Amino acid sequence: MNKTRRGMRAASVGAAASALAAGLLLGAAAPQASAASFNFFTVQFTNGSAVVTVSNGSGSTVGSGAWAADPGELGSSTGDTLIANDTLKDGYGIEAHLSTGRIASTRGHNSPYTDKTTGNLPEGNTYYMTVCVVKGTFEDCSDSVAVRA
Numbered sequence: 001m002n003k004t005r006r007g008m009r010a011a012s013v014g015a016a017a018s019a020l021a022a023g024l025l026l027g028a029a030a031p032q033a034s035a036a037s038f039n040f041f042t043v044q045f046t047n048g049s050a051v052v053t054v055s056n057g058s059g060s061t062v063g064s065g066a067w068a069a070d071p072g073e074l075g076s077s078t079g080d081t082l083i084a085n086d087t088l089k090d091g092y093g094i095e096a097h098l099s100t101g102r103i104a105s106t107r108g109h110n111s112p113y114t115d116k117t118t119g120n121l122p123e124g125n126t127y128y129m130t131v132c133v134v135k136g137t138f139e140d141c142s143d144s145v146a147v148r149a
Contacts, residue, residue, distance in 0.1 A: 036056065036057065036092070036133070036135075036138070036140070037056070037057035037140075038054055038055065038056055038057070038062070038133045038140045039054070039055045039056075039057075040052050040053070040054055040131065040142035040143070041053045041054075041055070042142065042143075042145050044145060044146070044147075045069075045073075047069050047070060047073075047148070048067070048069040048126075048147050048148025048149065049066070049067055049068055049069045049070070049073050049074060049147065050066065050067050050129060050145045050146075050147050051064055051065075051066040051074065052064060052065045052066070052096075052129070052131040052142050052145060054094065054131065054133055054142075056088070056090070060088060061087060061088065062086070062087060062088040062090060062092060062094070062133065063084070063085050063086040063087050063088065063094035063106070063111075063133075064083075064084075064085045064087075064094065064131070065082075065083065065084050065085070065094060065095070065096030065104070065129065065130075065131030065132075065142075066082075066083040066085070066096065067081070067082055067083075067096075067098070067127075067129050067145075067147040068080075068081040068083065069147065069148055069149060075114075076116060076118070078118045079118075079120075079149070080118055080119060080120055080121045080149050081116050081117070081118040082096050082098050082102050082103070082104040082116070082117045082118070082129070083096060083104055083114065083115070083116050084096045084104035084105055084106050084114065084115045084116075084131075085106070085112075085113075085114045086106035086109070086111040086112060086113050086114075087111060087112050088111055089110070089111045089112075090111070091135055092133050092134065092135045092138075093105065093106040093107035093108065093109070093133070093134045093135065094106050094131065094132070094133060094134070095107060095131070095132045095134050096129060096130075096131050096132075097129065097130045097131075097132065097141075098127055098128070098129055098147075099127045099128040099129075099144075100121070100127060102117050102119070103117065104116055104117045105134075107134050120149075121149035122149060123149055124148065124149065125148065125149050126146055126147070126148050127146075127147050127148070127149065128144040128145065128146060128147070129144065129145045129147050130142055130143075130144050130145070131145075
């Protein structure tokens with residue numbers, strides 16, 4: 001290969017590397033789709049009940065998850081009741097999870113919708129509730145909240 005061809009080849013390799021680097025920089029600077037943002041506000045009661053209220057990034061309440069330890073609390077006619085409540089027609093659902101594996105879910109239902117699951121648990125025991133906003137494979141969950149039966 002003569003010097004002229006070698007110089008042309010080196011120039012084209014250098015140009016290709018520069019174009020690739022510029023493309024990578026532009027790709028890195030491109031904005032990515034942002035996931036929805038949710039906030040969780042927890043209120044715990046002395047009897048072991050709790051409510052986790054969920055709001056979206058604009059501050060609108062989207063729903064809540066709750067644990068009703070005793071009958072007549074939080075809209076529950078029975079005690080030991082896990083409640084998921086979806087209040088905003090935004091395409092997202094609410095799930096309340098208890099550490100026993102019990103789940104109350106509004107997933108797949110049109111809002112407004114409430115789901116309650118109940119069943120007696122040993123009195124005085126501590127369990128943990130987590131409330132999640134769900135949509136397809138998306139899930140954003142609260143920290144675990146201690147509740148009692």
